[in-house]
Amino acid sequence: MAGVDYLADERNKAEFDVNEMKIVWAGSRHAFELSDRISRLVASDPAFRKDNRPMLSRKELFKNTLRKTAHAWKRINELRLTEEEANKLRFYVDEPAFADLHWGMFVPAIKGQGTDEQHQKWLPLAYKMQIIGCYAQTELGHGSNVQGLETTATFDPQTDEFIIHSPTLTSSKWWPGGLGKVSTHAVVYARLITDGKDHGVHGFIVQLRSLDDHSPLPGIIVGDIGMKFGNGAYNTMDNGVLRFDHVRIPRNQMLMRVSQVTREGKYKQSNVPRQLVYGTMVYVRQVIVSDASYALSRAVCIATRYSCVRRQFGSQNGGAETQVIDYKTQQNRLFPLLASAYAFRFVSEWLKWLYTDVMQRLQANDFSTLPEAHACTAGLKSLTTSATADGIEECRKLCGGHGYLCSSGLPELFAVYVPACTYEGDNTVLLLQVARFLMKTVSQLGSGKKPVGTISYMEQAEHLMKCRCEVQRAEDWLKPSVILEVFEARATRMSVACAQNLSKFANPEEGFSELLADLVEAAIAHCQLIVVSKFIEKLRQDIPGKGVKQVLGMLCNIYALHILHKNLGDFVSTGCITSKQASLANEQLRSLYSQVRPNAVALVDSFNYTDHFLGSVLGRYDGNVYPNLYEEAWKDPLNDSVVPDGYHEYIRPILKQQLRTARL
Ligand SMILES: CCCCCCCCCCCCCCCCCC(=O)SCCNC(=O)CCNC(=O)[C@H](O)C(C)(C)COP(=O)(O)OP(=O)(O)OC[C@H]1O[C@@H](n2cnc3c(N)ncnc32)[C@H](O)[C@@H]1OP(=O)(O)O
Numbered sequence: 148m149a150g151v152d153y154l155a156d157e158r159n160k161a162e163f164d165v166n167e168m169k170i171v172w173a174g175s176r177h178a179f180e181l182s183d184r185i186s187r188l189v190a191s192d193p194a195f196r197k198d199n200r201p202m203l204s205r206k207e208l209f210k211n212t213l214r215k216t217a218h219a220w221k222r223i224n225e226l227r228l229t230e231e232e233a234n235k236l237r238f239y240v241d242e243p244a245f246a247d248l249h250w251g252m253f254v255p256a257i258k259g260q261g262t263d264e265q266h267q268k269w270l271p272l273a274y275k276m277q278i279i280g281c282y283a284q285t286e287l288g289h290g291s292n293v294q295g296l297e298t299t300a301t302f303d304p305q306t307d308e309f310i311i312h313s314p315t316l317t318s319s320k321w322w323p324g325g326l327g328k329v330s331t332h333a334v335v336y337a338r339l340i341t342d343g344k345d346h347g348v349h350g351f352i353v354q355l356r357s358l359d360d361h362s363p364l365p366g367i368i369v370g371d372i373g374m375k376f377g378n379g380a381y382n383t384m385d386n387g388v389l390r391f392d393h394v395r396i397p398r399n400q401m402l403m404r405v406s407q408v409t410r411e412g413k414y415k416q417s418n419v420p421r422q423l424v425y426g427t428m429v430y431v432r433q434v435i436v437s438d439a440s441y442a443l444s445r446a447v448c449i450a451t452r453y454s455c456v457r458r459q460f461g462s463q464n465g466g467a468e469t470q471v472i473d474y475k476t477q478q479n480r481l482f483p484l485l486a487s488a489y490a491f492r493f494v495s496e497w498l499k500w501l502y503t504d505v506m507q508r509l510q511a512n513d514f515s516t517l518p519e520a521h522a523c524t525a526g527l528k529s530l531t532t533s534a535t536a537d538g539i540e541e542c543r544k545l546c547g548g549h550g551y552l553c554s555s556g557l558p559e560l561f562a563v564y565v566p567a568c569t570y571e572g573d574n575t576v577l578l579l580q581v582a583r584f585l586m587k588t589v590s591q592l593g594s595g596k597k598p599v600g601t602i603s604y605m606e607q608a609e610h611l612m613k614c615r616c617e618v619q620r621a622e623d624w625l626k627p628s629v630i631l632e633v634f635e636a637r638a639t640r641m642s643v644a645c646a647q648n649l650s651k652f653a654n655p656e657e658g659f660s661e662l663l664a665d666l667v668e669a670a671i672a673h674c675q676l677i678v679v680s681k682f683i684e685k686l687r688q689d690i691p692g693k694g695v696k697q698v699l700g701m702l703c704n705i706y707a708l709h710i711l712h713k714n715l716g717d718f719v720s721t722g723c724i725t726s727k728q729a730s731l732a733n734e735q736l737r738s739l740y741s742q743v744r745p746n747a748v749a750l751v752d753s754f755n756y757t758d759h760f761l762g763s764v765l766g767r768y769d770g771n772v773y774p775n776l777y778e779e780a781w782k783d784p785l786n787d788s789v790v791p792d793g794y795h796e797y798i799r800p801i802l803k804q805q806l807r808t809a810r811l
C-alpha cells in the first residue's frame with residue numbers, strides 16, 4: 148500500500164530528536180541543508196537512475212557512466228553549484244567515474260606539488276574540464292613500493308625537455324582510474340634522471356590524448372586493464388594501462404614545488420620535505436576515512452531497517468513472530484557496526500580538521516606536524532576501510548538470503564567498497580608506516596622530545612605501563628576516563644613490547660621484518676585508541692537536542708567495549724584488565740544493546756539517506772519490503788519471457804531424452 152510507513156512504530160520509539168541528530172551527523176546545519184538539498188536533486192533526476200547497473204554489459208555500463216558524468220557536469224554548470232555542492236552532487240550520483248580522480252587526485256596533485264606558475268597554467272584548464280586528468284603512479288611491477296617505480300623522466304638539456312619512458316613491461320602504469328579511456332592528461336610519477344644521476348620519484352604533467360580527436364599521442368600506448376570484481380560495481384571506472392616510448396614533454400611540466408631542474412639541468416631541492424611528493428596520498432586517505440563512514444552507514448541503514456521488518460520464530464498464540472532485530476545475536480553483530488559508523492564519522496571530521504591545520508602550517512613552512520598527519524591518515528585509512536569492508540559483508544549476512552540479491556544493494560556496495568582496503572595504500576603496508584612512527588616515538592621517550600597530538604599519551608608511558616584498571620562493577624565501564632586509560636595502557640604496552648623486542652636485534656631492519664605481525668597489532672591498537680578518544684572528545688562538546696548526547700554516549704560505549712571484547716587477548720595479556728573486568732565489560736555491552744534497541748531505526752534515519760542513494764529494497768524508508776522485492780524480481784530480463792531463451796536447444800532435448808529413458 149503506497150504511503151504506509153511500516154516502520155512507524157519503530158520511529159515512535161525513538162528517545163532523541165532525530166532532526167538534531169541529522170545535523171550532528173552532517174557536521175553542521177549548513178552541511179545538513181546542503182546535503183539534503185543535493186541528495187533530493189539527484190534522487191529526483193531520472194538521468195541518475197542506477198538500479199539497472201548489474202544488468203548492463205561492461206560497454207553499456209561505461210557509456211552510461213560517461214552519460215551520467217556529462218549530465219552531472221551540465222547540472223553543476225547550469226545551477227552554478229559551488230565546489231562543495233558539486234562534490235556532494237558527485238557523491239550522491241554514487242557511481243565511481245573518471246571525474247573522481249580528476250577532482251580527487253589530478254587537481255590536488257597539481258595544487259600540492261605545482262609552483263604558482265604551474266597553478267596559473269593548469270588549474271583553470273582543469274577546473275573547466277578543458278583537460279581531464281588522472282593520477283598515474285602505480286605500475287604493473289610496483290604499487291606499494293613507490294620508490295621502486297621504474298618509469299623514467301630523463302632531462303635532455305639540448306631541447307630543455309624530459310623524455311618519459313617505460314623501460315620494461317613491469318614499468319607500465321597499471322591501475323590509474325580514468326586513465327583507460329578518458330583522461331587527456333596525467334600526473335605521471337617517474338624517476339627523475341639528470342646528467343645520468345637518479346634523483347628518485349617525481350611528478351610530471353603529461354598529455355596522453357589529442358584534445359581534437361582523443362587519439363593517443365605519439366609514443367603512448369593506453370587502454371583499460373579489464374573487468375574487475377563484481378558485475379556493475381567498480382567497472383564503471385576505466386582503470387588503465389599506460390606505456391611511454393620516449394615521450395618528450397617541456398621541462399616546465401615537472402611539478403616543481405618540492406624540487407626543480409634548472410635550464411642547465413641542475414637538480415635543486417626547495418626548503419620543503421621530500422615527502423610532500425606523497426602529499427596527494429595524504430589528502431585522499433583523509434577523504435577515504437570520511438567515505439568509510441558513509442559506506443558503512445549505508446549498509447547499516449539497510450540492515451537495521453530490514454532487521455525490524457524481518458520476523459522469524461517466536462510466534463505465540465498465532466501472534467506476530469519476533470523481529471530479528473530483537474535477537475541478542477543480531478544486536479551483537481549489528482549495533483557495534485552502527486556505533487562504528489558514527490565513530491568513523493566523528494574521527495573523519497577530526498581528521499579533516501587535522502589535514503586543514505597541516506596544510507595551513509605547510510604554507511607557513513612549518514612541517515613539524517607532517518609525520519603525525521601521515522601516521523594518522525595512513526592508520527585511520529587502514530582501520531576504517533578494513534572495518535567497513537568487513538562490516539558491509541556482515542550486514543549482507545544480517546539480511547539473510549535476501550541480502551544476497553542485488554536488489555538489496557549490499558552486493559554492489561561490497562564490490563565497490565572492498566578495493567578501498569588496497570587502493571591509496573595496502574592496509575597492512577599503511578599500518579607498518581604507523582608502526583614505524585610508534586617505534587620512533589618510543590625510542591625518543593625520555594630524550595626530552597615531547598610526543599604531541601594523538602601520540603601525546605605516551606608522555607605518561609611510565610604510568611601507563613603499570614596502571615591497573617579500577618573497574619569493579621559493570622557501570623564503571625561507562626566512565627570515559629576508565630575507557631581512555633585502558634585503551635592508552637594497551638596501546639603503550641603493545642608498542643613498548645615491540646620496541647623491547649626490536650632492541651634484541653643487532654640489525655633494526657632485520658628485527659622490524661621479523662616482528663611485522665606484532666607491529667601491525669600495535670599500530671591497530673594505537674588507531675583504535677584514536678577513534679575512541681575522538682568519539683569521547685566529541686561528547687565533551689555542546690550537543691543540542693533532546694536525548695541526542697545520551698544516545699551518542701551509548702554508541703561511544705558500544706564502540707569502545709566491543710573493540711575491547713574483540714581484542715580481549717591484548718587487553719588481558721598486557722595486564723590492562725583482568726578476566727573478571729572483561730566479563731563486566733560484556734555485561735555492560737549487553738545492557739547498552741537493550742538501551743540502543745528502541746533508537747535503532749531513528750539512528751539510521753539520522754543519516755538522512757534518500758531511497759535513491761541507498762539503492763536497496765530491503766532498506767526502503769517505508770519498510771515496505773516484500774511487495775517491492777516481489778515486483779523487483781519480475782523486472783529481471785530473465786523474466787521477459789515465460790519460456791527461457793535456450794529452452795529448445797538445451798532443456799527440451801534433455802527432457803525428451805529422459806522421457807525416452809523412462810519409457811524403456
Ligand atoms: C578521490 C576523491 C574523490 C572524491 C569523490 C568520491 C569519494 C570516494 C573516496 C575516494 C575514492 C578514491 C578512488 C581510488 C583512488 C585510488 C588512487 C590510488 O591508489 S593512487 C596510488 C596510491 N599508492 C599508494 O598509496 C602507495 C603506498 N606506498 C607509499 O605510500 C610509500 O611507498 C610508503 C609510505 C609505503 C613508503 O615510503 P618510502 O618513501 O619508500 O619509505 P619510508 O617508509 O622509509 O618513508 C620515508 C619517510 O617518509 C615518510 N612518509 C611516507 N609517506 C609519507 C606521506 N604520505 N606523507 C608524509 N610523510 C611520509 C615516512 O614516515 C618516513 O619518515 P621518516 O621516518 O624518515 O621521518
Ligand SMILES: Cc1cc2nc3c(=O)[nH]c(=O)nc-3n(C[C@H](O)[C@H](O)[C@H](O)COP(=O)(O)OP(=O)(O)OC[C@H]3O[C@@H](n4cnc5c(N)ncnc54)[C@H](O)[C@@H]3O)c2cc1C
Pocket residue numbers: 248282283284285288289290291292321322323324381386566569570571572573574575576579663
Ligand atoms: C580499484 C583500484 C583503483 C586504483 N586506482 C589507482 C590510481 O588511480 N592511481 C594509481 O596510481 N594507483 C591506483 N591503484 C593502485 C593501488 O594504489 C595499489 O594497488 C596499492 O597501492 C597496493 O599496491 P600493490 O598493488 O603493489 O600491492 P602489493 O604491494 O603487491 O601487495 C600484495 C601483498 O603484499 C603485502 N605487502 C607488500 N609490501 C609489504 C611490506 N613491505 N610488508 C608486508 N607486507 C607487504 C601486502 O600487504 C599485500 O598483502 C588502484 C588500485 C585499485 C585496486
